[in-house]
Every structure is written in structure tokens, then in C-alpha cells.
Amino acid sequence: xxxxxxxxxxxxxxxxxxxxxxxxxxxxxxxxxxxxxxxxxxxxxxxxxxxxxxxxxxxxxxxxxxxxxxxxxxxxxxxxxxxxxxxxxxxxxxxxxxxxxxxxxxxxxxxxxxxxxxxxxxxxxxxxxxxxxxxxxxxxxx
Amino acid sequence: xxxxxxxxxxxxxxxxxxxxxxxxxxxxxxxxxxxxxxxxxxxxxxxxxxxxxxxxxxxxxxxxxxxxxxxxxxxxxxxxxxxxxxxxxxxxxxxxxxxxxxxxxxxxxxxxxxxxxxxxxxxxxxxxxxxxxxxxxxxxxxxxxxxxxxxxxxxxxxxxxxxxxxxxxxxxxxxxxxxxxxxxxxxxxxxxxxxxxxxxxxxxxxxxxxxxxxxxxxxxxxxxxxxxxxxxx
Numbered sequence: 305x306x307x308x309x310x311x312x313x314x315x316x317x318x319x320x321x322x323x324x325x326x327x328x329x330x331x332x333x334x335x336x337x338x339x340x341x342x343x344x345x346x347x348x349x350x351x352x353x354x355x356x357x358x359x360x361x362x363x364x365x366x367x368x369x370x371x372x373x374x375x376x377x378x379x380x381x382x383x384x385x386x387x388x389x390x391x392x393x394x395x396x397x398x399x400x401x402x403x404x405x406x407x408x409x410x411x412x413x414x415x416x417x418x419x420x421x422x423x424x425x426x427x428x429x430x431x432x433x434x435x436x437x438x439x440x441x442x443x444x445x446x
Numbered sequence: 447x448x449x450x451x452x453x454x455x456x457x458x459x460x461x462x463x464x465x466x467x468x469x470x471x472x473x474x475x476x477x478x479x480x481x482x483x484x485x486x487x488x489x490x491x492x493x494x495x496x497x498x499x500x501x502x503x504x505x506x507x508x509x510x511x512x513x514x515x516x517x518x519x520x521x522x523x524x525x526x527x528x529x530x531x532x533x534x535x536x537x538x539x540x541x542x543x544x545x546x547x548x549x550x551x552x553x554x555x556x557x558x559x560x561x562x563x564x565x566x567x568x569x570x571x572x573x574x575x576x577x578x579x580x581x582x583x584x585x586x587x588x589x590x591x592x593x594x595x596x597x598x599x600x601x602x603x604x605x606x607x608x609x610x611x612x613x614x615x616x617x618x619x620x621x622x623x624x625x626x627x628x629x630x631x632x633x634x635x636x637x638x639x640x641x642x643x644x645x646x647x648x649x650x651x652x653x654x655x656x657x658x659x660x661x662x663x664x665x666x667x668x669x670x671x672x673x674x675x676x677x678x679x
Contacts, residue, residue: 332552335554350520380495415553
């Protein structure tokens with residue numbers, strides 16, 4: 305997307321985590337949702353635009369339901385959306401997904417292993433389900 | 447800020463919505479892990495709003511280079527607004543021009559243009575790091591990075607070890623260099639020796655009198671890498 309999200313889309317906003325594999329998982333899960341599982345129903349947004357205070361990005365998170373995916377407990381995506389006045393319909397922590405995958409070796413900050421892709425796809429499925437629920441309940445736009 | 451005890455900070459926009467954001471992030475990692483592992487640190491840009499005071503002081507405690515995906519320059523703007531002035535501001539589209547057009551956001555779709563774009567931008571960042579360090583004066587590597595916030599995972603990537611005339615030599619990021627060589631179809635036989643050595647010399651100092659030893663050791667390690675043995679890790 306540019307700055308204007310798809311009409312009626314749920315915004316899926318990953319963190320910008322650059323130091324650990326968890327940030328990469330958050331982004332790849334987002335792309336699975338927006339490009340494969342729920343294209344047209346979901347879209348994404350650069351988190352950096354909210355840091356900058358870009359008016360169109362701020363308006364987008366205020367007018368669309370948002371699902372945030374954070375790599376770590378600092379929860380940058382969730383916090384930045386909330387600080388911009390956006391509505392976080394669901395906040396996901398990548399680390400939570402690992403509770404069912406103890407011992408998994410997901411990869412690095414730059415590349416996922418097969419284990420990493422399994423966790424990524426589970427998160428993406430969860431996000432796609434939530435986006436479908438939001439559409440069904442007409443909670444997408446406020 | 448004391449230039450003698452700090453590393454250069456690199457802040458990538460990470461723009462999640464555009465391929466250039468992915469390039470900015472991967473190029474930053476390449477510099478941190480391979481090109482300038484002992485001279486650089488990073489921080490997630492959104493931590494300037496979501497983090498604590500130490501994280502907001504990042505640009506005050508490190509000479510900082512921002513690397514943005516597009517002309518909106520969120521990383522530069524956000525760093526200067528919330529943390530401090532930057533030493534240099536790079537933009538991926540300015541470095542790559544139209545070459546970014548064939549690149550992708552997701553690693554699932556990554557292809558040769560993506561890899562070449564990351565290398566090009568990473569080498570540009572590394573040159574900028576050198577320039578900032580030259581302006582800052584001498585550094586104390588032992589003390590570097592001892593102040594301020596930094597990403598917990600910005601330690602150098604595992605290097606490769608070669609035995610050259612009986613001595614063990616460590617080359618940071620050798621597997622990544624071999625990966626690049628393989629992508630560029632450098633053959634794993636004697637006809638590829640010169641190209642292999644040239645690639646390594648970009649990142650690792652090799653004296654002229656050492657070149658013959660490096661050529662044979664690099665070729666043997668590269669052949670192992672291509673065959674899947676990868677003993678250098």
C-alpha cells in the first residue's frame with residue numbers, strides 16, 4: 305500500500321524489530337495475511353509513519369480496526385498505534401506462539417527456518433481468523 | 447557524546463509496507479553482522495516512542511546514520527524529533543534508483559535483484575560508517591558500545607575459520623560472502639580463485655604476500671560450502 309489503506313480493510317501492523325527473529329516473524333506473518341490469506345480484507349502500514357506522526361497514517365489507524373503483531377514485550381506496534389489514537393482490536397505477541405513450540409529453532413533476524421515458518425503461519429492463521437471475525441461483526445470501520 | 451567510546455548507530459526505517467523498507471533492514475543487519483561488526487549498533491525506530499529514556503538518548507550517545515526506504519524519511523525525522531540530530535541520512539531509493547522496482551517485501555519472494563539491492567545498500571552504509579568514524583577521530587574498540595541503549599542482538603555474526611600456512615584466520619561473515627559468491631555463479635574450482643579472493647578482500651585485509659595462501663584455503667572452504675559441508679561455521 306501507499307498511505308491510504310484498502311477501504312474497509314483491517315490493518316495488520318507488525319513491529320519493526322531488527323534485532324531478533326521475532327520481529328521478522330511478525331512481518332512475514334503480516335505478509336502472509338495481506339498477500340495470501342486475506343488479501344482485500346486486510347492491509348498493512350509502515351510503523352515508522354506513526355513514529356513520524358504522518359497525518360494519513362494516523363487517520364488510517366484511527367479509522368480502521370488494527371491488529372498488531374509485536375516481536376517482544378516492549379510492544380512497539382501496539383503502543384504506537386494506541387499513542388496515535390488508533391483502536392487495537394487484537395494485540396499479538398510472537399513470543400506467545402512459541403509456548404506450543406518449545407525447543408523450536410526459528411532462525412535469525414534475517415532468515416526463517418522451517419520451524420520459523422511453522423510458527424509464522426500459525427500466527428498468520430490467527431490474524432486472518434480475527435480479521436474475518438471483525439468483518440463479520442462489521443467492526444472494521446468506526 | 448564521546449567519539450572515543452561510542453559506536454556508530456544505524457537506524458533503519460524498516461518500512462513494513464514497502465520493499466525498500468525490507469532492504470533498509472536487511473542492509474543494516476548486513477553491516478552489523480558482516481561489514482562493520484565492531485563499529486556499529488542499532489535500535490528499533492519505534493522504540494523512540496514506546497521505549498525508555500536510555501533508548502530515546504540513542505542519537506545523543508551515538509553518532510547516528512539513518513537509512514530510510516523512501517523520501518518520507520521517517521527514520522531521519524523520527525530520530526531527530528525524538529532522540530537527537532543524525533550524522534548522515536541515506537535513502538534506499540536514492541541509492542538504488544529504479545533497481546528497487548523489482549524487489550519484494552517478503553523473504554518468500556526474495557530473488558537475485560533483492561540480494562543485489564541489499565549488498566549495494568549495505569556497502570553504501572558501510573562507507574558512510576567509515577566516513578562518520580573518520581570525522582569522529584580515533585576509537586577505543588575495547589570500550590566501544592559501553593554507553594546507551596542498543597539492540598540486544600547486534601553482536602557480530604559467526605565467522606569462518608581458515609587455516610593458512612599453519613595459522614588459523616577468522617573471517618567475519620565468511621558464509622555470507624560465500625553465499626554471495628554462489629549467487630554470482632563464481633565457480634568452485636581454480637577458475638574462481640581470483641574472484642573469491644577479490645570478494646573476501648572487500649571485507650577482510652589480505653596482504654599481497656598472503657594472497658597465494660588465501661587462494662587455496664578459500665577455494666577449499668568454498669568447495670565445502672557449495673557441497674553443503676560448510677565447515678567454516
